[in-house]
Amino acid sequence: xxxxxxxxxxxxxxxxxxxxxxxxxxxxxxxxxxxxxxxxxxxxxxxxxxxxxxxxxxxxxxxxxxxxxxxxxxxxxxxxxxxxxxxxxxxxxxxxxxxxxxxxxxxxxxxxxxxxxxxxxxxxxxxxxxxxxxxxxxxxxxxxxxxxxxxxxxxxxxxxxxxxxxxxxxxxxxxxxxxxxxxxxxxxxxxxxxxxxxxxxxxxxxxxxxxxxxxxxxxxxxxxxxxxxxxxxxxxxxxxxxxxxxxxxxxxxxxxxxxxxxxxxxxxxxxxxxxxxxxxxxxxxxxxxxxxxxxxxxxxxxxxxxxxxxxxxxxxxxxxxxxxxxxxxxxx
Numbered sequence: 001x002x003x004x005x006x007x008x009x010x011x012x013x014x015x016x017x018x019x020x021x022x023x024x025x026x027x028x029x030x031x032x033x034x035x036x037x038x039x040x041x042x043x044x045x046x047x048x049x050x051x052x053x054x055x056x057x058x059x060x061x062x063x064x065x066x067x068x069x070x071x072x073x074x075x076x077x078x079x080x081x082x083x084x085x086x087x088x089x090x091x092x093x094x095x096x097x098x099x100x101x102x103x104x105x106x107x108x109x110x111x112x113x114x115x116x117x118x119x120x121x122x123x124x125x126x127x128x129x130x131x132x133x134x135x136x137x138x139x140x141x142x143x144x145x146x147x148x149x150x151x152x153x154x155x156x157x158x159x160x161x162x163x164x165x166x167x168x169x170x171x172x173x174x175x176x177x178x179x180x181x182x183x184x185x186x187x188x189x190x191x192x193x194x195x196x197x198x199x200x201x202x203x204x205x206x207x208x209x210x211x212x213x214x215x216x217x218x219x220x221x222x223x224x225x226x227x228x229x230x231x232x233x234x235x236x237x238x239x240x241x242x243x244x245x246x247x248x249x250x251x252x253x254x255x256x257x258x259x260x261x262x263x264x265x266x267x268x269x270x271x272x273x274x275x276x277x278x279x280x281x282x283x284x285x286x287x288x289x290x291x292x293x294x295x296x297x298x299x300x301x302x303x304x305x306x307x308x309x310x311x312x313x314x315x316x317x318x319x320x321x322x323x324x325x326x327x328x329x330x331x332x
Contacts, residue, residue: 122152
């Protein structure tokens with residue numbers, strides 16, 4: 001995942017996010033946190049960890065690979081197991097280098113008959129090239145994508161399991177696993193094409209069909225299982241859905257995870273939430289980590305490296321994000 005949406009005047013503060021890495025800053029006033037009583041069922045981090053592990057067992061989920069196709073079937077099967085109506089949205093997409101990509105956006109609907117819905121989304125493919133690895137001999141190797149891909153899907157599958165067991169919501173929930181997010185231009189190519197990223201979400205948003213119900217808002221989960229993760233308020237999210245950002249961060253604090261969700265802003269990031277906002281018209285925010293002091297990348301030390309594996313997944317991070325989502329959904 002490569003991200004960019006910078007204003008020239010802010011470069012010195014937040015760094016370049018697309019085609020050269022990302023950065024965050026810690027400044028800004030802290031808004032008042034709304035006191036909310038923790039609510040909802042317990043998010044099971046062990047279960048989410050197991051779902052993350054199961055995806056990685058297929059190998060890197062790179063486009064057009066056997067592992068990619070096998071994992072797609074597994075993901076659809078898990079959502080079906082937990083009572084969702086599942087659709088495979090197939091698309092032939094063109095990569096930056098002309099490669100035809102056999103993409104599948106996986107759409108799983110919990111209670112599609114309800115008139116009001118919430119969107120939870122993540123990408124499920126993995127990066128074909130470890131182009132940010134400190135060892136240049138690894139740059140052409142695929143990335144396992146335990147954090148960058150599998151973690152967000154794992155949290156969503158666990159949420160589907162919880163909703164099946166605790167069906168007290170009055171809204172439906174759409175889970176969308178976007179494909180072809182990580183086929184963007186590699187660093188070693190010396191090319192530039194912002195639109196080469198997030199191909200699956202671009203396709204989904206362009207062909208979005210409301211299915212006869214209204215989607216109130218969306219939350220994108222990106223790299224939500226990394227060690228020592230902190231989730232700053234992403235600035236494109238603040239642009240498109242500021243009230244939702246405050247709601248989610250307040251929910252995180254109410255659920256007891258203020259250490260993971262600082263009340264400060266991070267960088268401007270191009271991610272799957274932008275097509276959802278700009279093309280589908282659904283106010284959507286991005287929960288994505290920021291490591292301001294990491295030299296390799298402010299997306300963390302394993303980002304687009306061969307070390308993005310299960311050894312670097314932290315259950316406490318999965319728990320913090322998952323329980324925050326529970327707090328958001330089950331707070332009346």
